Every structure is written in structure tokens, then in C-alpha cells.
Amino acid sequence: MIPAPFDYTRPARLGEAVRALAAGGGEATVLAGGQSLLPMLRRRLTSSSLLVDVGRVPELRGVRETAGALVVGAMSTLHDIHHDPLVLRHAPLLATTTAMVGDPAVRHRGTLGGAVAHADQAGDLNAVVLALDGELVAEGPRGRRTIPAVEFFVDHLTTALEPDELLVEIRLPKLGEGWGFHYEKFQFSAQTPTTVGVAVAVRRENGGVAEARIGLANMGGTPLRASVAEAALAGADATEAAVARAATTAAEGTSPGPDPGAPPGYRAHLTRVLTRRAVLAAAGLRQRRTSLRTGSPLAEEEGQG
Structure with a gap:
């Protein structure tokens, strides 16, 4: 099938992406890896007046560590996460599970933030983020806020994100010796x-x-x-x-x-x-x-x- 008509924008910076979502008036949809959204659009299981493609936003990629947490950018691909040395050291459960999602083509395009924000109850990575007591960091016109994973998943394909908020990173506690x-x-x-x-x-x-x-x-x-x-x-x-x-x-x-x-x-x-x-x-x-x-x-x- 052919998707319903929509507008498309591809911001280059995080601030532009947040403003584009806000300008969508609650009708805009974030396009991350597209592994779930694009098939749903083609089959007209969902629709959107505006797609905000965040694939070029550099602030949303990469993995870093703080004193107590591993911080994964929402647009980090599953392939990159699986091979990242910080993830292998501090969140081996995430590294292992990413290799069990889909096939190589899916893992090279699919992103952690896209999977989590899609909120499929059958999603492997959602169960991992929940088990690790992860936190989801969202940014919108009102600034940033942190949402515990236990509060993030609200219902089938529904999260605690507001329509004008963008998931920017996933924080996982560093679990030390004995785990x-x-x-x-x-x-x-x-x-x-x-x-x-x-x-x-x-x-x-x-x-x-x-x-x-x-x-x-x-x-x-x-x-x-x-x-x-x-x-x-x-x-x-x-x-x-x-x-x-x-x-x-x-x-x-x-x-x-x-x-x-x-x-x-x-x-x-x-x-x-x-x-x-x-x-x-x-x-x-x-x-x-x-x-x-x-x-x-x-x-x-x-x-x-």
C-alpha cells in the first residue's frame, strides 16, 4: 500500500528537531531507524502529518559514561551498541540482546531509542531497559526530564512521552562486581x-x-x-x-x-x-x-x- 500523504523534515541539530516537533502541533512523528514506523505507514496502520527524521542529529548518537551510569544516545544503532566497548563493559545484557534482534540489516538501521519509543510489548530491548532499571531522558520545549523505565511504558505502543517531546538518551546504571x-x-x-x-x-x-x-x-x-x-x-x-x-x-x-x-x-x-x-x-x-x-x-x- 501507499502511505497517506505527509510532510517531511530532516533537522541537523537537536534544537531544530525539538522545534519541528513542537511546530507539528501534536501531529508530528519522529522517524528514527524506521524499522517499525515505515511498515506501519505503508500499511496505513498509522499516519502522521509530519515526519521529523532525526537520523542526522549528531547529539543523539554515541555512548558515554558518567560516574554511575552508562548513557546511550537514542539514535545509536543496535550494531554500534553491540560492538561498543563501554556497553560491553558496563551493560553486557544490552550488548548481548542487541545481537538477537532481527537480522544484520535491521541492526544496522534500527536504533535503541526508536525501539524503546515504539514501546512494543514484544520488544526485547524494552524488557532489557526495564530489567536494568533504566531511565529515559526526553527533551521538549519545556526542557529536559528523566522518566524511570517503570513509568515510561504506559500501554501497547504508548509511552509517557508528550507529543512534542523527543527521546534523546537512555541511561543505565553501572552494575558492579557480583552481577x-x-x-x-x-x-x-x-x-x-x-x-x-x-x-x-x-x-x-x-x-x-x-x-x-x-x-x-x-x-x-x-x-x-x-x-x-x-x-x-x-x-x-x-x-x-x-x-x-x-x-x-x-x-x-x-x-x-x-x-x-x-x-x-x-x-x-x-x-x-x-x-x-x-x-x-x-x-x-x-x-x-x-x-x-x-x-x-x-x-x-x-x-x-
Whole structure:
């Protein structure tokens, strides 16, 4: 299909981009990597009177560090993030997960800010930002403000950004010694959305689990934290049995939407299985696995449903 008519502007600086959004009167749309927006425009699933292409804005690219945080520019591509030494050092969960999104063409064009602002509940990177207690920095005519990830994702494809605000950077806390990370996902093919994704950060201390953070993709209208499982893991022994017990609670409080190929009960079971695997890997109790793309992920843990 052909998109509905729209105007187009390509600002060269951040201030120009903010002014262009404000001039759009709430009807303008930011074009980042375009991997989600352009197909939606072609199919007329969405429309816009003005596209503000921020691809040439230098202030939105790159990775830097502060005393306590890793700061990722919203227009940093997934390819660049995956290979960035600061990300590899301070946010290995993000580095690993970017390599599991789409294919090389998507990763060279797609951006972290575009993925987060799109707010797809099945987005792998949204679950990662949530699990890492990230913060999203927005800029608009009223200045800058920082939004915690837990408040950023409001509903399906809806964020806390105002219509005239632009996401400029993502801040992730530096997690020090004792932390382990892992991402597990299941999807039916590389071209289909993630059926269930589980992002895990675990801090071990004195032979036990001191803290766990678990972000879930595609288990509700937004990415979710598996708070019941996190509480069950905090203070637990770092053993396979303890992790298995906590993982049985991973789907509590979730509300997966309808999907003919993956009904809610099946996805809840996937959540328990993948949480168990991800926590074991993050805690160093099992060899790290690659993501599951095809076939049944259930055979290894048939008794864990």
C-alpha cells in the first residue's frame, strides 16, 4: 500500500528537531531507524502529518559514561551498541540482546531509542531497559526530564512521552562486581515477533542470590517486571532447586494478550521455563545458551510447567 500523504523534515541539530516537533502541533512523528514506523505507514496502520527524521542529529548518537551510569544516545544503532566497548563493559545484557534482534540489516538501521519509543510489548530491548532499571531522558520545549523505565511504558505502543517531546538518551546504571546477566527468548522464526522474552540481572553474594531483576517481553500490554519471582530469588540459595522454585512464579501478575499461535497458558509456561534458564545462566549455574527461535523449548524442563 501507499502511505497517506505527509510532510517531511530532516533537522541537523537537536534544537531544530525539538522545534519541528513542537511546530507539528501534536501531529508530528519522529522517524528514527524506521524499522517499525515505515511498515506501519505503508500499511496505513498509522499516519502522521509530519515526519521529523532525526537520523542526522549528531547529539543523539554515541555512548558515554558518567560516574554511575552508562548513557546511550537514542539514535545509536543496535550494531554500534553491540560492538561498543563501554556497553560491553558496563551493560553486557544490552550488548548481548542487541545481537538477537532481527537480522544484520535491521541492526544496522534500527536504533535503541526508536525501539524503546515504539514501546512494543514484544520488544526485547524494552524488557532489557526495564530489567536494568533504566531511565529515559526526553527533551521538549519545556526542557529536559528523566522518566524511570517503570513509568515510561504506559500501554501497547504508548509511552509517557508528550507529543512534542523527543527521546534523546537512555541511561543505565553501572552494575558492579557480583552481577551476572542473560537474555532468553523464544520466537517461531527470525521474522516473527518474540513470543516470550526474559531479561535477567542477578547479583550473587556469599553463595546466595542477593538481588534479581527480571524483565518480561510480550507477557502484557507493556514490558513487565516479574516481581514475584524477583522477591522469591532475593536471599535464596544459589542452587538449581531454589531457582526452579522461584521460576514457577515468574508468570504471576502477567496478562498476555490473545495470540492464536501462542495462547496465554502456553506463554505463561514459556515464561517459567525461560526464566529458569536465564536465572541459572546469569547466576553462573548453567552454561549460557543462545536464544530459541524454532522448535519446542519445553523438552528440557517438561516437569517445570
